[in-house]
Amino acid sequence: MSNFNEISSKYEKDSVIQKSASEILFDLLNIQPGDNVLDLGCGTGHISKLIRAKTDGQVVGVDPSEGMIEKANEHYSGQNILFHTHLAEQLDYKDEFEIIFCNSAFQWFIDTKKVLKACNIALRQNGKMAIQAPATNNYCPNFIQAIEEVKRHESTKDTFSCFTSPWLFLNTSDEYSALFEEAGLSVEKSSIDKVTTSHSAEEAYKIFESGASAGYLNQTYYNIQVTREYIESFRNIIKKSFEDQAKETGQVDLTFYRIYLLAVKK
Known part of the structure; x- marks a missing residue:
């Protein structure tokens, strides 16, 4: 069974897509020395560490996964970063941050x-929040293709039919903007971008395991008991799909549609 507690030990190494996408958030937010920054959905803290290097202000990382926070404290203790375990819905700060950094987490809220x-x-007033997250129902055509094979395969189709997606995927940037505007935040940038990178089939599978498997293989999102046999078959089908998607060069062109949004508290 997969969830973020279980994948935390390999998340920092395998979360290639999340790391590269975060670079755009840094450009959007332009963190200044002295800014207090909240890393919302901080995972194992590797982005929090980069934030720490940009400001002398307070840096706080929050994540609902105890395993992720445990790894964050293990890796980055002594670097003046505060890590806390709780849901984003349970934030209880007031007028505390100039920046909220939310990388590859918004879809899970x-x-x-x-x-x-x-x-x-x-x-705080004029504070900024930026998100980056997979978007649209076709958020990653490669993943969707692999999952379609899980849906059809004799060994997995019945169990997978009892899966309910935990993710929020909106199909237009205007829909994302409307959520922020309704919360009283002024949206300054909102776009869904197509990003394609090349990876080996093995790397593509590791990227899938670094995030998507925490949903697709999580008992919480099934209304029947998930067996070890199902999990093994599921993973084998996903691996085989990426191998089949590879070109003659052995590379998979992995495509993601991602929302990049910057909002300001006026």
Whole structure:
């Protein structure tokens, strides 16, 4: 069974896509020395560490996964970063941060309206929040193709039919903007970009395991018991799909559609 507690030990090494996408957030937010920054959905803290290098202000990382926070504290203790375990919906800060940095986490929020209201309260006047997250129902055509094979395969189709997606995928940037505007934040940039990178089939599988498997193989999102046999078959089908998607060069052109949004508290 996969969830973020279980994948935390390999997340920092395998989260290639999340790391590269975060670079755009740094450009959007332009963190200044002295800024207080909240890393919302900080995972194992590798982005929090980069934030720490850009500011002498307070850096706080929050994540709902105890395993992720445990690894964050293990890796970055002594670097003056505060890590806390709790849901984004439970944020209780007020007028504390100039910056909220949210990288590859927005799709996981259970109640986005509640989260954004809490973020508005947590930001200081003229504070900024930026998100990067997979977007649209076709968020990664390669993943979708692999999952379609899981849906059809005799060994997995019945169990997978009992899966309910935990993710929020909106199909237009305007829909994302509307959520932020409703929370009282002014959207300055909002676009869904297509990003394609090349990887070996093995690397593509590791990228899948670094995030998507925490949903697709999580008992929480099935209404029947998930067996070890199902998990093994599921993973074998996904691996085989990436191998089949590879070109003659052995590389998979991995495509993601991602929302990049910058909002300001006016």
